[in-house]
Amino acid sequence: MQALLFAAAIAISIPAMASPDLAEKVWIHGSEECALNRDPPIDIFKFDPDTTILRQNKCVNFEAPFIYVLFGTQTALVLDTGATRDAKSFPLYDTVQTLIAERVSGTQSQNLQITVIHSHGHRDHKAADAQFQGKPGVTLVKPTDKAVRQYFGFSDWPSGLAHIDLGGRTLEALPVPGHQGQDIALYDERTGWLLTGDTVYPGRVYVKKWSEYRSSIARLAAFAETHPVSAVLGSHIEMASDGTLFPLGATYQPQEASLQLHVDDLSALNQALQQAGDKPQEIVTGKVIVTPLNVVQKVIGTLLKPFGG
Numbered sequence: 001m002q003a004l005l006f007a008a009a010i011a012i013s014i015p016a017m018a019s020p021d022l023a024e025k026v027w028i029h030g031s032e033e034c035a036l037n038r039d040p041p042i043d044i045f046k047f048d049p050d051t052t053i054l055r056q057n058k059c060v061n062f063e064a065p066f067i068y069v070l071f072g073t074q075t076a077l078v079l080d081t082g083a084t085r086d087a088k089s090f091p092l093y094d095t096v097q098t099l100i101a102e103r104v105s106g107t108q109s110q111n112l113q114i115t116v117i118h119s120h121g122h123r124d125h126k127a128a129d130a131q132f133q134g135k136p137g138v139t140l141v142k143p144t145d146k147a148v149r150q151y152f153g154f155s156d157w158p159s160g161l162a163h164i165d166l167g168g169r170t171l172e173a174l175p176v177p178g179h180q181g182q183d184i185a186l187y188d189e190r191t192g193w194l195l196t197g198d199t200v201y202p203g204r205v206y207v208k209k210w211s212e213y214r215s216s217i218a219r220l221a222a223f224a225e226t227h228p229v230s231a232v233l234g235s236h237i238e239m240a241s242d243g244t245l246f247p248l249g250a251t252y253q254p255q256e257a258s259l260q261l262h263v264d265d266l267s268a269l270n271q272a273l274q275q276a277g278d279k280p281q282e283i284v285t286g287k288v289i290v291t292p293l294n295v296v297q298k299v300i301g302t303l304l305k306p307f308g309g
């Protein structure tokens with residue numbers, strides 16, 4: 001375990017400007033004994049000076065979601081706020097402020113606005129909203145049907161595409177309901193990243209509405225075919241690099257799979273879903289496992305209820 005802690009320490013000490021390889025990134029991934037965990041509550045990965053990925057420590061909350069912070073010249077966009085409300089054990093707002101301070105210490109504007117949006121409304125993606133609520137310069141878009149449609153201007157949900165201008169950096173948002181109800185995917189033109197929340201990630205994706213999910217993945221795959229997508233990045237890792245799932249609720253995940261998926265993985269998932277047709281069923285592609293929620297409920301009953309997924 002000491003060796004693993006040491007490995008994690010090396011991984012997070014990569015200099016911010018070294019253009020570290022996202023595919024090879026070893027994230028902090030919990031401990032066999034969380035009482036002994038000495039990792040920071042948030043792993044900070046600066047992909048480039050304007051683009052940071054945060055990962056919550058599994059010993060703070062087993063969901064260990066990923067949070068994306070994207071800077072434009074006017075606005076810092078925060079996609080999701082993680083699984084823990086408490087600012088002491090999970091100082092997300094302070095971390096974002098530090099990122100802003102580091103970035104604006106040069107010639108950049110001090111008056112950067114913060115916009116907080118969500119991949120969807122499950123608790124493990126919005127718990128620290130309270131840390132941002134009411135803070136100066138913060139626009140917090142709640143992950144409700146009404147607020148999401150209103151903010152993005154989706155008048156014919158789940159059709160349409162919304163543009164977000166951060167100042168010199170444009171994002172596109174696509175409705176992708178199915179895992180939950182208000183799910184969106186974000187495409188960042190600058191990095192070519194397609195951020196897919198809990199809709200596509202290396203792990204078990206629970207699907208609430210099968211037909212909606214199939215349509216969403218078809219739209220995502222079509223979008224990816226017509227845009228330069230460098231990486232498909234979701235909000236969790238629940239799989240080892242050999243494709244086996246870690247146990248539900250695991251707080252220690254050695255040899256995690258890469259966070260980074262590709263357009264081919266999305267295409268394979270789309271193909272499998274289209275072949276499966278209307279009947280909800282488990283889909284296993286090697287990179288993503290899709291499980292319809294009604295089947296899960298029959299099998300594991302109340303076990304799933306405490307988990308927001």
Ligand SMILES: [Zn+2]
Pocket residue numbers: 063065122124125198235236308309
């Ligand atoms: Zn989640």
Ligand SMILES: [Zn+2]
Pocket residue numbers: 120122179180198308309
């Ligand atoms: Zn979810």
